[in-house]
Amino acid sequence: MNLQKELNPQQCKVVTTTEGPVLVLAGAGSGKTRSVIYRTAYLINEKKINPWNILVVTFTNKAARELKDRLENTFGISARSLWIGTFHSVCTRILRYEEKSLPFNSNFSIYDESDQKSVIKKVYKKLDVDPKKFPPGKVREIISRQKNSLILPKDFFNFNESNYFSETTHKIYKAYQNFLSVNNALDFDDLLMYTAILFHDNAKVRKKYEKKFQYVMIDEYQDTNYAQFKIINLIAKNHQNLCVVGDDDQAIYSWRGADIRNILSFEADYKNVIKIKLEQNYRSPKSFLDAANSLIRNNTERHKKVLWTDISSSEKPELVKLENENKEAEYVAREISQLQSLGKSLNECVVLYRTNAQSRVFENAFSLQKIRYQIVGGVNFYQRKEVKDILAYLKVLVNPADEESFLRIINVPSRGIGKMTIDKLSASKLENNSTYFDAIQKKKTYLSGKQERSIAELVSKLKKWKADSEKIPVTVLTKNIIEEFEFIDYYEKSKDPKDISRSENIREFIAATEEFSENYENDTGEQPVLIDFLQQISLQTDLDNVDEDEETVKLMTMHNAKGLEFDNVYIVGVEDGLLPHSRSMDTLHNLEEERRLLYVAITRAKKSVKLCYTRHRRYFDTVLTSLPSRFLLEIDEQYIKKEDNTFIESKVPRIKTGKYQKSIILESQKYFNIGQKIKHDKFGEGMILDVSGSGNDAKLTISFSNGKLKKIIGTFVKTI
DNA sequence: TTAAGTATGCTTTTT
């Protein structure tokens, strides 16, 4: 390894500083991933550390895959015994290994967001909760936030004020957890929460992993939440060999519980931290960085950093005004067509938007211009109805207690089982205190002849497949199920044109099982079993399914673009209400996150970047007049290219909502957030658990490090 | 009792 030749001095320092806590503040395009790869290789090849003593946590599965590939291809390191993965996949692995120390067995199902909502709705029926008063989506978010903060139902009122709303929420949370436990299921947040609790409560297990993971690296540290912080802290606090890499300017997941303060207070959380800044950008021309810098400096919550570059180019980010969203899509399609005729690859073009719904007009325009494209995100492949149906069959085979999945398949394909029959089964299930699977076999007498026969048939098939699942490959099993119920034929025969793509999706699903098996064998040298497949795809995102071999323009949200780079970037819908999104401009904190989102988008570009906005935009069935994003006005004019009349209609965006005006006032004030660390003259240091009200005089619920919980007005505390 | 047909309501971002 010739580090000096291949890396700059700061990157070298990241790679060779292997002992003790290291904080790497890495700007966009500064070779962050490169440094992580070299550091891993250095640990193994030069420091002779065993691969199995290293843990690397990435933000996406795709990043993990790339890391593994590059270690193998560039450094000849077998990634088999290395632990590289996302928090969720690493935790899943740990939870499966540590079955005997946990209240669930290792065949657990992983519930996605729609499963979660469905469970919540069921819980409502039992508790007689009105979904209008307690929207399931909102309650799901609240539960998620509790879990990300490691607040179990039993601790709920230590952290939440007691009132009608919170008492009901607590009841729902408790019943929800109970339901999951009966179904041997975990949601995404449980994967993190149970791992953190396991490490916290079980010293024996913690020591095992502390010893195993002697060197820990975390990428995208700015987007970790409290549970993730805790997991890592419990592993690393004794040996302190922890290297975190991140960029506070690219923190865009606070809505998911990520706490930017994890990176901001790293130096306080660990001792003698070595801080390294990577400020040289190897991706974008100077004017792109200047524009991005002039935008991001409007944020108050950040570490100051100066990104610089050697790349010179006369190209500037270009502002483009269009009449409406259709014209916007046509414009982008035309531009890309032109690039294509110049021999440029479609793979180097990306369209970035704030919301998934914006993709539709681009699909139309690209089809019309015969430009091949792939949409990343939106409805995840594995969330599609037809795919989820087949998945539900597989899940039931692995985890018969999984009621969610069982009820999904009981009448798919239609076999004459309706609501009444299911109600009867539920009653029998309750009586016997068993799973549906067992209930059906024990007491069939409740049912009429027709229903009983069709259920008996289903059960016998499931039993056979369950036995099969231990012997035959995943692909064969999946094919058997699909053929048995003629799923493909069913959709192909349908008149609805959408069903054609459903049949294609099912074929694709079969292909996916095959691909999985191949990869699994390559990675581990072992044959996968069904549960391996199910748990892996539960954690897969759309980004992981992008077909790299096919030359296509990519369409994705700005969130999905994190960590990626493209020659030509089209940022569309840069309008007030969309970016910043109308639901994210009520507070300074939210507004700053939106600004970071645009910052991330601009810094993806290597050769060209266009910022598009429209005069009019259709929402549902009405056409609204749109205004350019307020962020566009913040970018220093000298760094961008624009037509003379751009902005002629409004120099300053109108402030539409009273809420935003409030946030302007807030700008000059202190602002509090859940999870923020503070100091009080009398009680010492603590963390904010809840904020009610806003600004300086918000009421804060604070957990102090001496263990006391207090409610204090914001004016009495200092942020640290 | 189930299946098909019709009205409604919701869309920020995702592991």
Place this chain on the structure above:
DNA sequence: GCATACTTAA
């Protein structure tokens, strides 16, 4: 503009 929830027919 699409998926879910309710209504009606068989």
